[in-house]
Structures are given as structure tokens and as C-alpha cells.
Amino acid sequence: MKHLTHQCLFVSLSAAAVVAAPLAIAGSSKEGRKKSGSSTDVVLEWNGYVNELLADSGSLENPGVATRSMAMMNLAMFDTVALLNGDDTFYDYGKLGDDKKKMRKASAEVAAAQASYKVLSSIFGETQQAELNAYRKASLGGVKDKAAIDLGNRVARSIIANRANDGYDSFVQYVPTGEIGGWEPDPVNPDQEAWGPAWGSVQTFASGGVSPYLPPAPPALSSQEHADAYNEVKELGAIDSTTRTDEQTEIGLFWAYDREGLGTPIALFNKAIQAVATQQGNTFEENAELFAMASVAMADAGIVAWNSKFEHDLWRPVSGIRDGDLDGNDLTEGVADWTPLGAPDGEELTGFTPPFPTYVSGHATFGGALFEVLELWYGEDLEFTLSSAELEHLLLDENADLLAAYGLEDLEDALRTFTFSEAALENSDSRVYLGIHWNYDSIDGQLAGEAVAQALFDSPFVANPEPSTLALVACGLYGMLRRRGNASA
Numbered sequence: 001m002k003h004l005t006h007q008c009l010f011v012s013l014s015a016a017a018v019v020a021a022p023l024a025i026a027g028s029s030k031e032g033r034k035k036s037g038s039s040t041d042v043v044l045e046w047n048g049y050v051n052e053l054l055a056d057s058g059s060l061e062n063p064g065v066a067t068r069s070m071a072m073m074n075l076a077m078f079d080t081v082a083l084l085n086g087d088d089t090f091y092d093y094g095k096l097g098d099d100k101k102k103m104r105k106a107s108a109e110v111a112a113a114q115a116s117y118k119v120l121s122s123i124f125g126e127t128q129q130a131e132l133n134a135y136r137k138a139s140l141g142g143v144k145d146k147a148a149i150d151l152g153n154r155v156a157r158s159i160i161a162n163r164a165n166d167g168y169d170s171f172v173q174y175v176p177t178g179e180i181g182g183w184e185p186d187p188v189n190p191d192q193e194a195w196g197p198a199w200g201s202v203q204t205f206a207s208g209g210v211s212p213y214l215p216p217a218p219p220a221l222s223s224q225e226h227a228d229a230y231n232e233v234k235e236l237g238a239i240d241s242t243t244r245t246d247e248q249t250e251i252g253l254f255w256a257y258d259r260e261g262l263g264t265p266i267a268l269f270n271k272a273i274q275a276v277a278t279q280q281g282n283t284f285e286e287n288a289e290l291f292a293m294a295s296v297a298m299a300d301a302g303i304v305a306w307n308s309k310f311e312h313d314l315w316r317p318v319s320g321i322r323d324g325d326l327d328g329n330d331l332t333e334g335v336a337d338w339t340p341l342g343a344p345d346g347e348e349l350t351g352f353t354p355p356f357p358t359y360v361s362g363h364a365t366f367g368g369a370l371f372e373v374l375e376l377w378y379g380e381d382l383e384f385t386l387s388s389a390e391l392e393h394l395l396l397d398e399n400a401d402l403l404a405a406y407g408l409e410d411l412e413d414a415l416r417t418f419t420f421s422e423a424a425l426e427n428s429d430s431r432v433y434l435g436i437h438w439n440y441d442s443i444d445g446q447l448a449g450e451a452v453a454q455a456l457f458d459s460p461f462v463a464n465p466e467p468s469t470l471a472l473v474a475c476g477l478y479g480m481l482r483r484r485g486n487a488s489a
Contacts, residue, residue, distance in 0.1 A: 114152025200307025237435020340435025360445035368449025
């Protein structure tokens with residue numbers, strides 16, 4: 001397994017195309033699997049498809065459902081493969097793997113595809129079952145393997161049962177406090193309702209709880225640190241900014257993925273894993289492990305982020321800057337009509353601010369977890385290329401005027417190239433360029449996500465082990481304080 005060593009090497013590699021359509025499974029035996037090669041990598045196949053499900057999921061299109069469903073799906077594939085190979089599983093399946101004779105006849109690809117189908121049906125089946133059925137049929141390609149299908153079903157049912165009472169369906173009515181510094185709906189889009197006040201209490205998958213990974217409290221509104229962050233985003237994130245560069249605008253838009261129909265930012269992060277795995281020529285078994293670890297890290301990191309968001313209930317820049325004269329800080333001059341560039345809505349220049357408190361940034365926390373997993377798993381800070389649906393949309397002929405309004409007339413394609421560490425930092429910074437986060441939201445969010453990922457590699461990959469050691473947490477907090485100090489210097 002590639003994740004056992006950790007180095008800091010920089011390698012330049014070009015990204016290959018990502019699997020986008022179902023590929024029929026070639027065989028049901030182990031020999032058939034050997035002959036079928038990369039064309040039967042159902043991990044890439046179903047991870048490509050789950051992005052489509054998320055984009056079309058309507059009320060289920062939110063970061064919580066996205067990370068939870070991807071983690072459950074990828075764990076179903078990982079555990080199916082592990083059972084067939086006699087390896088350790090994430091969940092305990094008792095005597096399920098004891099029938100070695102039956103296992104030898106089962107196709108790992110068929111079992112993994114069936115497990116994915118069963119898990120996703122439990123989440124999206126109420127509105128998208130017909131699409132799921134069609135995709136399963138195309139994925140399996142007529143292969144009949146009763147042993148594999150039975151195994152996939154049993155693994156999926158076990159995972160569904162394990163997560164049935166994790167709190168994903170809890171509801172908490174959020175009411176803005178109306179206090180200075182408290183979150184309120186985006187005044188540019190005042191009909192917003194807060195999403196996710198209960199998500200920070202959802203059961204984690206592998207982290208043993210959120211406490212070891214929670215960031216410190218945000219800086220006081222009266223502090224120098226907040227004033228520095230305030231004045232930075234006031235200049236860089238304004239819709240009419242004269243200091244934000246064209247590349248910074250491009251970066252902000254590239255990572256956005258906040259609007260309906262894109263599958264949330266998790267869809268972009270999932271595309272990143274696919275791009276890297278394809279570029280690196282991962283085997284089916286390697287992908288089963290990598291996607292499981294990456295999706296679990298993002299799911300747990302998201303729970304940490306949402307716990308912090310509603311614990312601290314901090315306002316966004318669009319509110320904080322408009323009321324800057326009321327925050328008790330002489331270094332923050334308010335602008336009553338300040339408007340952020342905002343997360344793009346795909347139709348006009350003025351975007352919107354996501355509907356939940358700002359500290360910490362979900363984007364930065366998800367990205368910190370993902371790119372740390374990738375670097376730890378490969379043992380190298382690899383370079384890769386990724387395409388953004390946000391930029392692809394802008395490059396359509398009918399959106400030429402919108403592209404010009406952003407000042408990006410010279411944009412040639414929707415691609416950006418970076419190493420894992422550069423991607424994590426760029427993703428974090430992108431939220432400041434859009435004017436929807438203070439920089440400490442992003443700094444501390446990225447560090448929290450990285451801590452979740454590091455702990456995943458420092459412990460057995462099993463469901464909810466004991467929390468990481470206090471030494472690791474102390475190192476993480478020290479890193480936060482040190483980076484904060486550097487950022488405000």
C-alpha cells in the first residue's frame with residue numbers, strides 16, 4: 001500500500017482523462033479480473049457517477065449529504081475488496097468473510113459495484129432510483145455473479161445499518177441572534193436560511209469525535225488580527241476590487257462550486273482524486289483504499305467544520321464590513337453598501353455568500369483533509385491538472401459577456417495545475433478572493449482538515465477508534481497559532 005511512507009518530493013506529471021461513463025465488467029472470476037485490466041475499475045466508475053447523482057439531487061445537494069454518501073459508498077467498495085482479499089476491513093462483518101470457497105468465486109468488481117448501488121439507493125433512491133437502476137445495469141454489463149452480488153448487498157446493508165442513527169437526519173431550527181458579530185443571511189440574498197446547524201453533531205466515521213480537531217476560537221473582532229483580515233478581504237473580495245488580479249478572480253471562481261447543479265465542492269474534490277488516481281495508474285485495489293480514506297477524511301473534516309461554524313456563529317464579511325463601524329475596532333472602517341464578488345450563480349456578476357456561519361471555512365477544511373490524504377498516501381507532493389465546471393460554464397459561447405464582466409476575456413481553458421500542497425492553499429485562499437471568508441477562516445480550516453487526515457494515517461483504518469493523541473493535537477494547535485502569526489505579521 002502506497003500510503004506507508006511520507007516524503008516531500010515534487011514530481012511533475014500530466015493528468016489523464018477521468019472515467020466518465022460506466023464500463024461493463026469483463027469477468028466474474030479472479031482470472032477474469034486479471035484479464036479485464038483498468039477498464040473494469042468500478043471505483044473510478046462509481047465515483048464519477050456519484051457526482052452526477054449529487055448534482056441532480058435537489059434538496060439533498062449539500063456538503064453533508066455529499067461527504068456522507070461518498071464515504072459510505074467508498075467504504076462499501078473498500079470493505080468488499082478487503083473481505084475478498086482477506087484484508088482488514090473498516091467495519092466488522094463477523095463471519096461474513098469465513099466462507100473462503102464462496103469468496104474465491106466472487107468478482108470483487110461485481111461485488112463493489114453492487115455494494116455502491118445498494119448504498120446509494122438507500123440515500124438517493126426516493127427520487128433517483130430509476131437512474132441508479134440504469135447505471136447499475138450498464139456497470140455490470142449483464143454479468144451474473146450471485147456470490148458477488150450477495151456479498152455486495154450484505155456489506156452495503158451492514159454499512160447502511162451502521163450509519164442509520166448517526167444523526168444525519170437531525171433537525172435544529174436556527175434563529176439569528178441579531179447581535180454584532182453573529183451570523184445573518186446574506187443581505188444581498190436575504191431569503192437565505194441557515195443550512196447545517198445540527199451537522200456538527202453527526203457521528204464521525206473514523207475520528208472518534210470532533211474535539212481533538214476543533215480549531216481555537218476566532219480572533220476577537222476588536223483585535224489586530226481581525227482588522228488585518230477585515231481590510232484584506234475588504235480590498236481583495238469586493239465586487240469592484242481594483243487590487244484583485246485576474247488570476248485571483250480565476251482562482252476564486254475555479255474552486256467555488258457553491259451553486260445548485262454542480263454537486264457541491266465535494267464533487268470537485270472527488271474529481272481531483274479521480275484525476276490523480278488515473279494519472280498515477282492506480283490499480284483497482286489501490287483505488288478502493290485511496291477513495292475510502294479520502295472520502296472518510298473529508299466527511300469527518302466536514303463534521304468538525306460545521307461544529308465550529310455553529311459553535312462560534314461568526315458573521316460573514318458581507319455583514320461584518322457593512323457594520324464595520326459597530327465592531328469595536330478602530331481599524332475597521334465600515335462600508336454600508338459593500339458587496340462581495342461572491343460565489344458565482346452562473347448568470348450574473350454579483351454572486352452570493354453561502355448560508356451558514358463563516359468560521360471555519362468548509363472549503364478549506366475539506367481541501368486540507370483531501371490534499372493531505374493524497375500527499376500522505378502517495379508519499380509525494382505530486383503535481384496534477386484539474387478542470388473546473390465553473391470555468392467550463394463561463395467559457396461557453398453564450399456566456400462571453402459574463403466572462404468579460406469578470407475580466408477574464410483571455411481565459412483559454414478551465415484547467416489549473418498544482419501540487420497537492422499548492423491546491424490546498426489555493427482552495428483556501430479562493431474564498432477570500434470571492435469576499436466570502438476572512439483569511440483566518442481558511443487558515444484554521446485547512447489546518448483542521450490536515451489534522452483529521454494525519455490522524456487517519458496514524459491510526460488503524462477502522463470505524464471510530466480512540467481519538468488521536470494529545471501530542472498530535474498540540475502540534476496541530478501550535479501550527480495554527482504559528483501560521484496565524486505569520487499571516488498577520
